[in-house]
Structure formats: structure tokens, C-alpha cells
Amino acid sequence: MAELKAYNPQAYATLQLTNPLTWSRAFFKIGTCCNDNLNNLSESFNITIRQARKKPLLDLLEDIRRQCMVRNAKRFLIADRLKTRFTKRAHAEIEKIIAGAGNCQRLMARHNIHEVSSNGVNYRVDMNQRICGCRKWQMVGIPCIHAACVIIGKKEKVEDYVSDYYTKIRWRETYRDGIMPVQGMPLWPRLNRLPVLPPPWRKGNP
Template sequence: MHRGLIHGISTELPMAEHRACARHIYSNLKKNHKADMLKPLFWRVASSYNSGDYKENLAIFKEFDAQACQALLQKDPTTWCRAFFRVGCCCADTHNNHTESYNRTLKIARRKPFVQMLELIRRDAMQRVANRSTIAEKETAKFTKKARTEVQKSCEGAQYCAMVRTTGGEYEIVEFGMGYAVSLSGRTCACRMWDLTGIPCRHAICAIREMNFEVEDYISDYYLTAKWQETYRRGLKPVNGSKFWPDSGRPRIAAPPFKRPAGRPKGKARIKGLNESPRKKKSETKVGREGRIVHCGLCGEAGHNSRKCPHESPESRAKRLKQNDIPQLEAQDQAEMEAAFAAMEQAPPETQPEVQDVSSSAPQISFINRILFG
């Protein structure tokens, strides 16, 4: 949605690969296309590792909803589909969940003043690096847990593959009648999963096993435990408090004048996207509004309410709008006030009895009259 980022990346970083978050691409697509089946079909397209799978999954998507497919292709697929990602970085992510987790940690920090906000962010980052360093130091295997998990999945899928050997260190792996060219020396496979992730795919695992090689020798060095430990070994250094900071001698920066905005406060939480958070579990005792059909209170037909009833006459609509101009509470108060005045006019005036002070210390009436009139 921010076209300035696309222009800025292409201008300032022309050699850098710019990827777009596929989850946000789907959120924008979901605004105008509400079908529930679009989500799994979209992620099949975005997760395609090669051009063959991309064309096949895109054809299925187009057959289901041609208009949604046309709207989807308006976004450059080279930025959100794995089939067009550049190889070499050993990262096949199609989303930016790492930045979303960072935004989650800023929920408390964004409520603070500027300096306190930066200090809280720095301390949170320092604590996070320390925690991950502790976890990495406890790892004893040669490769990280993520790499071992992916290799285990590939080994399970390799049982459905068969190898056809050729010369030059290349092999053809047949899986359900489809051939895939694998090069162990170049560490490439036609499915491109090995090329993008750096972890051998099921086709490569089949060739490695048939040649009696070790699978760990073909995993990228990016997944070494030593690399992981070195990443978090040098954490952030602690910083002394504000009373230890040198005084610059310049005037202090005052906070801008605060003016309460109109409307209900929205809070400090970040506004989430349409499909960002999973829906909460529906209550078993309350009936939701989803699927409810609106009926008009005037004509009784479905599809509209009494405010936009097409069968209401202009005279009736004008009369109803005039009645709605006066608040109900104000009309009720006015009616009660008129009833009270009418009751006071009909009731006879009551004579209040004279109240005499009978206390011993109060002066008597005869004594006061003698002093005033002699």
C-alpha cells in the first residue's frame, strides 16, 4: 500500500532484492473478494518454489475466481512468490512476521515519552539477545533445530522418489512420474527448494542416500550451530542512567502542547489489519450477528432497515425525521414538567402554620415590641 517504499528501494538500493509480505497482499485482496477458499489457493500460489508449480496453482486460482486472479496479478509476483525469489540468501520467507513480533513488543513502549520509549526498546532488545544467546549455547548438535526438522521432513518424502543415474555428478529423480534434475556438486534441484533454503529437498535426499553420502555435508553453513551462537554472542552493552549523562548546556526540549482529539480514545495499541489476527472463539451462549438477515420494521421485507425503506412515503419520512430531531429524554422531561405545572395550578394554596421559637434563650415577642415601639 506504500508505493514510496517501492520507489525508494529501487532508487536507493537498486541491487537489493525487495520482497513484499504475502500476508498483506492477501489482506488487500480480501477486501473486495470474500470467498473463504481464496486463502488456501492464494498461499499455494505464493508458496510455489518453481515456475511450473506457479503456473499450475495460478491456473487453479484463476478457475475459481478470475476477477480475484486479475486483481492479484496487478501486484508484481516477483516480490511475493517463491518461484521468482533470488537464490543465495538461504531464506524462502514470504512474510515479515519478524517485524510483526517487533511491533508487538512496542505496545508498552509506544505509550512512553520519547527518551523513555527508546530506553525501553533498547532494554527489550538487549534482554531478547541475551535470552537467545542462552538458548543457542545449550545446543550441542552440529546444525540448528530448524535445519534438522526440515531434513527430517525431506527424508520422509524421499521414500516416494527413485533415482536415475547419469554422468557428471547429475541425477534424475522421479517422483510420481515427474522428473527432477539434481546436481549434488552444484547443490541445485529443479524444484528450487534446495536452492532457496539451503537445506536438501526430498529429491536431493534421495540422490544423497543412493550414493551413500552424508546428508549433513550438503546443508548450508548458515544453519551451523556455531554460526547461530556467534550471532547472539555479542549482545548489546548496558547503558548508565540519565543522571550519568553529560550536560550539553543547551535548553531542554519541552513537550508539545497537548490537545485532546475529538471522539472516543483509540488507545495506544496498534491498529491491526483485516486478516492479521485469528478470530476469537465464539461464545456458546451469545448469538453472533454473522449470517443474520436484516428486516425492515415498516414493510417487513429483508435486505434493508426502516431508515432506507423504499416503500415509505415522503410525508411519513419527513414526519419521522422531525420526531427524531428531539431527543427522547428531552421530550420526557418536558412532558413531566408540564404535568407538574398543571397539578400545581389545580391544587388549592396551602396555609403554612406559623413557626414559633420556643427555646429558652430566644427573645420573646412582647420584649422585642417594647424595645422597638416603646
């Protein structure tokens, strides 16, 4: 940010207005096991409900509920049939980390703390607290290339240092209960109250 301010003060001022606390990984909470700062989730949700948004409110909500119910059920089936210890994406990330660890150099220190050099930068890796100076390990829950370099150097498995959030067991627990079906509207209990009245007729544009 200091370099940006020196290069272009106007760009710096404009960027500050966007509240970097909400999108910069430098301010992300440690231990969340997520470093995603994109809006893919909301974009995916909007595409999914594009047909439901054309319906009246109650039908819209029922349509979204059904989609969520079916999606959760499908996710549970996928998780239940999984034969590996971790999810598919987690395994791909672990393999990428192991491959990248080959470009690092490890130097031992006392108390299970190591100094790892990567691309001309040194990082402190504390294996007891499971933290790295790059912050990725404690932020994502999967060891970074620096931590993986230490783990491999100690002839241990990188998988043993991955957060259990990425395991098949946790994935199944997430979708275990899902969303329960709802009876059709004619079968809903009557509350002996006035039905919803239509809005009053009026002239002019809607």
C-alpha cells in the same frame, strides 16, 4: 497465473496489483537460505512492544532496546548450550527431508547429475553445483527430498550438504556481541544546549 487468468480474469488482475515480486517464491533470491514469505516477524515484534508503544518516544526506544538486549543475550545462551551440530529446527527439517526422500526414485546420469522422480514429476539434481530443479535446495540451503534421495543413494550424509548458516557455530556468532547496556538518563553527558521544550499550549482538540 495463466490458469487463474483463464478461470477468473478479475481475480488475476487484482492479484497483479499486489506485486507478486514481493511475495511469490518464484521470484525469491537464490542463496538467501530463507523461503519465509509470512509476516510472523512483524507480528511478533508488534506484540512484544505493545506496552512500550504507550510510552513517550525516548522511553519507548529505551524499552525496545532493553528487550532486544535481553533477547539477544538469551539467544546466545541457548546457542552456546546446544549440543548438536545444527539448530533444533534445522535438525527437524533434515529428518523430514530424509523421510520424504524414500518416496523418490533416482536415475543416474553423467557428471554427477541425476534425474529424480517424485509424484509423477521429474527433477534434475546437479550435485556439483548443489542445485535441484525444484529450486528449494538453492533457496533454503537444506537439501530437498530430491537431493536427499541422491545423497542417500550415494551412501552419504544429508547433513554434509546443509548450509553452515544453520550450524550452532553460526548461531553463536549471530548473537555473540549482542547489544551493550546504556547508562541511565541522569548519567548522560551534558551538551550545554537548551533542553527539549514542551509544545506550545493551544485551544481545541489535541
